Amino acid sequence: MAEGVDTPTAILASAAAALRENPFDDISYRTLGDAVGVSERTVYRHFPTRSHLLEGVAGWIESTEFPLPPFVTIDQFQDAARARFLAFDSSPAFAFVCARAASISPTGEPEPTFFTRALATMLATNHPSVNERDRRRVAAALRYFASAQFWARMRTGFEMSAPAIADVFERTVAKVLGDVLILTDTEMAGVSRRAPA
Known part of the structure; x- marks a missing residue:
């Protein structure tokens, strides 16, 4: 095990490396224990x-590969998601593992992820008049449509x-935002411009 790397991180890195040659199951x-130098x-x-x-x-994998x-802004988020979809296409084995993990019941804490909090913050900054419940709903929808799970389904x-x-993602973002958020004409034109009819 590398100096300064904690055991759980080393195990995860080893598992990710093993995914390059073997299915998760x-x-x-x-x-994994042998690869890291710890017991099973x-x-x-x-x-x-x-x-x-x-x-x-x-x-x-999400934090290191994707x-x-x-x-x-919404435009920056859409550009980031587009780049992420390309990264998923470049490493489909990793993307399918992320999609599979998203489909199981969470074993960790139910606290919103950094990604969800970043989306909610973006919405609060750009659309302060939207109530928190709607911001959370829109953030959850946007998070799903930018996920490996959505990519895998498509x-x-x-x-x-x-x-x-x-x-498809950009058309969906335009629909979600148009249904929930009150956008100015300029904002809506920017979202619609990106989403082909």
Whole structure:
């Protein structure tokens, strides 16, 4: 194990590396322990179930392979999501692991993710008149439509590429924002401009 790296992070990095050659279900706790230089019991202590491990690996992959650049406006968010869809296409095995993890019941704390909080903050900054409940709803919708889970559904269900998925995403963003937020004519023109009819 590398100096200065904590054990859970080393386990997650090892699991992600193993995903390059094996499906998630074929990665054993014993193999992870051997790769990191700890016992199988230590791996179980940090990740008591396969769901915990899957959720941890997906979080690690999201932060290292598919980081979302900072955004302040809807346009910046849409550009970031488009780049993320291209990254998913470049590493589909990692993206499918993230999508699978999103479909299981969460094992961690129910606190909103950084991504959800960033979306809610963007909405509060750009649309202060919208109530918090609607901001949370819109943030949750935007988060889903920019996720690996949405990408995977479009990729497998409709055989769409990243650019086509991004087009669907942008039309969906325009619809979600138009339905909930009161946008000025200038803001709506900017959102509509990006979403083809």
